[in-house]
Amino acid sequence: xxxxxxxxxxxxxxxxxxxxxxxxxxxxxxxxxxxxxxxxxxxxxxxxxxxxxxxxxxxxxxxxxxxxxxxxxxxxxxxxxxxxxxxxxxxxxxxxxxxxxxxxxxxxxxxxxxxxxxxxxxxxxxxxxxxxxxxxxxxxxxxxxxxxxxxxxxxxxxxxxxxxxxxxxxxxxxxxxxxxxxxxxxxxxxxxxxxxxxxxxxxxxxxxxxxxxxxxxxxxxxxxxxxxxxxxxxxxxxxxx
Amino acid sequence: xxxxxxxxxxxxxxxxxxxxxxxxxxxxxxxxxxxxxxxxxxxxxxxxxxxxxxxxxxxxxxxxxxxxxxxxxxxxxxxxxxxxxxxxxxxxxxxxxxxxxxxxxxxxxxxxxxxxxxxxxxxxxxxxxxxxxxxxxxxxxxxxxxxxxxxxxxxxxxxxxxxxxxxxxxxxxxxxxxxxxxxxxxxxxxxxxxxxxxxxxxxxxxxxxxxxxxxxxxxxxxxxxxxxxxxxxxxxxxxxx
Numbered sequence: 001x002x003x004x005x006x007x008x009x010x011x012x013x014x015x016x017x018x019x020x021x022x023x024x025x026x027x028x029x030x031x032x033x034x035x036x037x038x039x040x041x042x043x044x045x046x047x048x049x050x051x052x053x054x055x056x057x058x059x060x061x062x063x064x065x066x067x068x069x070x071x072x073x074x075x076x077x078x079x080x081x082x083x084x085x086x087x088x089x090x091x092x093x094x095x096x097x098x099x100x101x102x103x104x105x106x107x108x109x110x111x112x113x114x115x116x117x118x119x120x121x122x123x124x125x126x127x128x129x130x131x132x133x134x135x136x137x138x139x140x141x142x143x144x145x146x147x148x149x150x151x152x153x154x155x156x157x158x159x160x161x162x163x164x165x166x167x168x169x170x171x172x173x174x175x176x177x178x179x180x181x182x183x184x185x186x187x188x189x190x191x192x193x194x195x196x197x198x199x200x201x202x203x204x205x206x207x208x209x210x211x212x213x214x215x216x217x218x219x220x221x222x223x224x225x226x227x228x229x230x231x232x233x234x235x236x237x238x239x240x241x
Numbered sequence: 242x243x244x245x246x247x248x249x250x251x252x253x254x255x256x257x258x259x260x261x262x263x264x265x266x267x268x269x270x271x272x273x274x275x276x277x278x279x280x281x282x283x284x285x286x287x288x289x290x291x292x293x294x295x296x297x298x299x300x301x302x303x304x305x306x307x308x309x310x311x312x313x314x315x316x317x318x319x320x321x322x323x324x325x326x327x328x329x330x331x332x333x334x335x336x337x338x339x340x341x342x343x344x345x346x347x348x349x350x351x352x353x354x355x356x357x358x359x360x361x362x363x364x365x366x367x368x369x370x371x372x373x374x375x376x377x378x379x380x381x382x383x384x385x386x387x388x389x390x391x392x393x394x395x396x397x398x399x400x401x402x403x404x405x406x407x408x409x410x411x412x413x414x415x416x417x418x419x420x421x422x423x424x425x426x427x428x429x430x431x432x433x434x435x436x437x438x439x440x441x442x443x444x445x446x447x448x449x450x451x452x453x454x455x456x457x458x459x460x461x462x463x464x465x466x467x468x469x470x471x472x473x474x475x476x477x478x479x480x481x482x
Contacts, residue, residue: 006358008257016350017261018254057480080350080364082357088365088478095470096482103473107350107358109257109321116323117247117348123321124329125378126386128369128395136479137366145367145393152389153382154369229336232344237329238377239298241337 002067002094002101004087006080006108009194010038014114019106022074030063031076038078060089067101080110084131084159112157115190115218118200120232122188122220127155132162132169146173150180155226155235158219162210170210170219177221178205186222188233189213202228242267243308243335243342245328247321247349250435251279255355260347263315271304272317279319301330308342321351325372325400353398356431356459359441361473363429363461368396373403373410387414391421396467396476399460403451411451411460418462419446427463429474430454443469 003022008014023029023042033050036043049066051059059075066073077085087105094101116123128149134142149156156177162170177185183206191199191212201212205221213219226235244263249255264270264283274291277284290307292300300316307314318326328346335342357364369390375383390397397418403411418426424447432440432453442453446462454460467476 013259013262014257014348016249016255016257020258021254057482080354080358082354082362082364084365084478087358088362088475089480091362091470091473091475092477092480092482095473095475105358105362107255107354109348109350110354113321113323113348113351113354117321117328117346121323121329121332121346123323123370124325126369126371126383128367128390129364130367141394142367145395148389148393148395149369152386154386154389229332232332232336234329234332234336236333237325239330239333241298241333 001072002063002090002103003074003106004081004090004103005074005076005106006085007035007038007076007078008109009111009114010078011194014109014194016108019108022106026072026074028066028071028073029076030059030073035076035078039076056086056089060086060093063090064093064097064099064101068099080108081105082107083110083129111159111193111218112220114193115188115220118190118193119188119202119220120234122222122226122233122235123155124235124237125155125223127157129157129159131159132173133160133166143176146176150177153181153223155223156221158221160215161217161219162213163215170213174205174208181205181221181224186226186228186233188220189217191217193218202231202233242313243304243331243344244315244347245322245331245344246315246317246347247323247326248276248279248317248319249350250352250355251319252435255350255435257349260349263347267313267315269307269312269314270317271300271314276317276319280317297327297330301327301334304331305334305338305340305342309340321349322346323348324351324370352400352434352459353461355434356461359431359434360429360443360461361475363463363467363474363476364396365476365478366396366464368398370398370400372400373414374401374407384417387417391418394422394464396464397462399462401456402458402460403454404456411454415446415449422446422462422465427467427469427474429461430458432458434459443472443474
């Protein structure tokens with residue numbers, strides 16, 4: 001069996017029971033080095049196949065080969081395996097290779113949800129996820145989605161908001177969003193959720209210091225009604241109170 | 242301490258360790274009757290305050306009163322507490338009542354993520370969540386969001402897609418979506434995820450039988466690239482394979 005497992009944001013207590021059980025029972029764990037480190041207490045004595053960033057296809061093909069040999073293997077993703085994670089790539093590859101391998105996707109808590117819980121309740125109304133990485137989606141499409149999401153006042157979760165190779169994507173995204181949302185719109189930033197360095201920042205589009213944002217950060221842009229109270233970021237659901 | 246806890250989709254193994262620990266340690270559990278039933282093995286001997294649907298405000302006020310009395314109390318939501326759940330209402334109320342109560346939001350696996358894992362990997366590219374319930378959001382705003390999301394080819398997760406009181410919302414939503422997406426666009430339906438009756442259906446906008454959809458169903462409408470292979474719903478991430 002080939003499992004694709006979402007580990008959640010990075011600490012054991014935010015993993016599901018099912019994810020822990022699967023990690024414990026498989027013969028082999030395949031994943032990006034950083035993620036294997038997150039679960040090191042669970043993987044003692046197992047065969048570990050870890051590779052660096054941008055080696056996703058290699059990693060998934062190795063896992064498929066191991067499963068074909070009859071071993072139980074888990075490919076791990078941080079957050080949820082199906083949200084910009086490894087589930088899609090595994091299924092694309094098994095489909096393309098016409099391999100008859102049993103696959104099971106084990107869901108996890110994705111970064112937007114984990115970050116939102118720390119920030120308060122920013123996702124209480126309609127929201128969307130947009131990745132600002134243009135490695136695999138053309139930047140024009142990303143801009144189109146930013147325009148659409150902001151024009152209909154979705155709460156917007158920005159994944160992969162800023163990296164050394166893409167230092168200006170967040171600023172450009174906020175420029176687009178600001179064509180529709182006021183510069184006072186609340187922005188919540190959650191950094192390194194579930195790790196020792198975990199940190200949240202409440203700010204606004206106008207006041208956001210983008211240099212605090214990196215690839216392990218999730219940025220949540222509120223809707224017109226989102227407000228801050230007692231250091232919580234709150235998007236009203238619409239109850240009359 | 243007042244905890245707002247996301248239980249995940251409905252079976253214990255999809256709860257986080259943290260959610261289980263919190264449920265076990267609190268004095269009082271407050272929640273909608275159906276959700277308390279989902280965790281009955283964890284709540285033995287605890288004070289339970291359960292109310293029916295549409296009593297959310299009463300329920301949350303009771304929980305706040307209990308926390309003010311110095312007890313540890315958990316308000317439970319299915320899925321994630323911050324996605325159309327109880328986290329927002331609790332924080333709106335404590336903010337409005339200027340109550341100095343320590344609140345902690347414990348995230349969970351929301352229905353779109355749990356449903357997606359059963360269907361395959363439909364959420365591998367940008368996606369959004371839209372609730373089709375107009376109890377608290379004007380229908381015009383819901384239509385605006387459907388138009389925006391479909392026009393920018395987001396994968397669209399429809400929450401509260403259809404109920405006895407709103408039998409036609411899903412059909413109307415699909416009519417709007419079909420102005421932008423082809424009628425062959427893949428639709429994944431996940432019913433009663435994490436419960437005994439759990440079921441997934443793969444179909445298309447044109448072939449969807451809306452009578453199978455009810456309030457415990459999540460409907461995921463793919464993007465232009467979403468396809469079906471080996472009974473999996475797959476949205477490519479964009480890797481060149």
